[in-house]
Amino acid sequence: MDRQGKFKTRRIICTVIGALLLWVTLAGCASLSSHESADSRAAAENFSSGAAYHYSLSVLLRRGGDLAGAIGELKQALEHDPDSPYLITELVSLYVENNDTEKALALGEEALARDPANIELRSIMGGLYFSTRDYDKAAREYETIITRDPKNLVAYLYLATIHAQEKKYDLAESAYQKLLAIDPDNIIGMYYYAKTLMQMQRWADAEELLQKTIAQRPAFEAAWQGLGVLYETTKRYDDAIGLYRRYLEGNPAKINYRVKIAELLKRADRMDEAKKELEEILTITPDSREVQAALGLLYYDMRNFAGAAREFSRLLEGTPGDDKLRYMLASSLEQKGDHDAACRNFQLISPSFELFANAQIQAAMILGKQQRHDEAISVMVRALEQKNDQAVLYLYLSSLYEDSKDLTAAEKTIVSGIERVPGNTDLHYMLGVILDKTNRFEESIRQMEKVLEIDPQNADALNFIGYTYAERGVNLDEAEKLILQAMDLKPDNGYIIDSLGWVHFRQNKLASALKHLKRALELMPDDPNILEHLGDVYLKTGQAGEALDFYRRAIKISPDSLILKKKIDELDETPR
DSSP: OOHHHHHHHHHHHHHHHTTOOOOOSSTTGGGGOOOOOHHHHHHHSOOOHHHHHHHHHHHHHHHTTOHHHHHHHHHHHHHHSTTOHHHHHHHHHHHHHTTOHHHHHHHHHHHHHHOTTOHHHHHHHHHHHHHTTOHHHHHHHHHHHHHHOTTOHHHHHHHHHHHHHTTOHHHHHHHHHHHHHHSTTOHHHHHHHHHHHHHTTOHHHHHHHHHHHHHHOTTOHHHHHHHHHHHHHTTOHHHHHHHHHHHHHHOTTOHHHHHHHHHHHHHTTOHHHHHHHHHHHHHHOTTOHHHHHHHHHHHHHTTOHHHHHHHHHHHHHHOTTOHHHHHHHHHHHHHHTOHHHHHHHHHTSOTTSTTHHHHHHHHHHHHHHTTOHHHHHHHHHHHHHHOTTOHHHHHHHHHHHHHTTOHHHHHHHHHHHHHHSTTOHHHHHHHHHHHHHTTOHHHHHHHHHHHHHHOTTOHHHHHHHHHHHHHHTOSHHHHHHHHHHHHHHOTTOHHHHHHHHHHHHHTTOHHHHHHHHHHHHHHOTTOHHHHHHHHHHHHHTTOHHHHHHHHHHHHHHOTTOHHHHHHHHHHHHSOO
């Protein structure tokens, strides 16, 4: 093509692409350097007329969002000018934009092998490697760019970010310092350096850098947010509040910062000030759902449950399908004492909500407290019909059947749960408990052993087996060993300490039994089993009066215990 032809081609390209910019891998990095724009680079390319035609079409299709079409046209452009670094780079960037990482990497690596000096392509490849967490390759690309272009600020920033990501803070800091040595007032560099200093918990250095960033670029909102996060993380709530109020002076429409101030006031236990802040915001933006929600949560924390319920109810009028709001409304109504309304709202929560199981259990608990046991069971049965992969639903339904003395239904429920959630230790544990209650000792032990197969460190299962052996007076050495294992895992658990005292009682180690049972009672002073066990130890050591005292304390807590009544009657009839 003659010189005139080339000139015409460049004119065509410039006309089509206008102010189109080459894709950049890091948002916001345009402020880092002043490289020439993509349209000027394209105009400088010596495209053939065929390549220019397909390239212009590619640009138009890209602008219109047709990435597949744009890729197709760019490929045709490359058929005319297969060695064009610009077109190859553009195609790689299009692949990236189209989320076709594999093709982008393959083409980019092939192109760099032929043209290692293509800095623009190296930058894109570095971003690709970074996004795919191949940090070593990403770092190598940016190091290569810096070697070829020692003042490439974007490369320094990316390299620092990679090192920070890998917690190589010395290397990250070195890269930031080199960037700022080239451009001491670089806002982006200062901001990300400060973020890295925060990762290093060098709070004072980070604060100084963020303050400098804000002073140089007051409109840079991210720096204000970063400094706010620093203050919040270090629990400098007053400083954070003051910072956000300063920002609001220049940006009064940013209501979210006033909401943030209210949250910080709440965190600082300045509830009345937080309430005043939110109520004032509502006078300005009465329809702000964010503020109404924040006020509702604040009322809840202030135990103003009527106010909380009012706010959540208002919000639900606009979005009746918002499960989070309905959960908070139901919780507020329950705390307020409106149990029926709370129960209805808990049941309206959809199975897709993360707290669905909790909501249904709350509804069933309300009904249970009202002695409406059949309705509580119905709620749980319905919940399991809607979502049958939640172990906690099977566990609670089973407990309701137990309360109704229907151990057969309780067992069936747990077995169904194990079929749906086979690896759940809580389900296997509960089945073991039910089997024990129905006097199937060996089956019960097997279930607890199943728990230990899944979780060898399950202290409750270890304790259960040990205590069960002790209760039956069998395998006492093994029982002691298992309980000691459990105690190592939970040294301050009153039930486990009681079990150790009980097995020592069975082994006739009475002094040790007494010591451990007294310790268990300190931890659980109102447990009737521990009180009874202490009574048994005192009785065996000939201290009938002390034994009787403990039996009487136990029966006050468990008045229906026939065994305790018998022990008390026998001692009352025994002359002392």
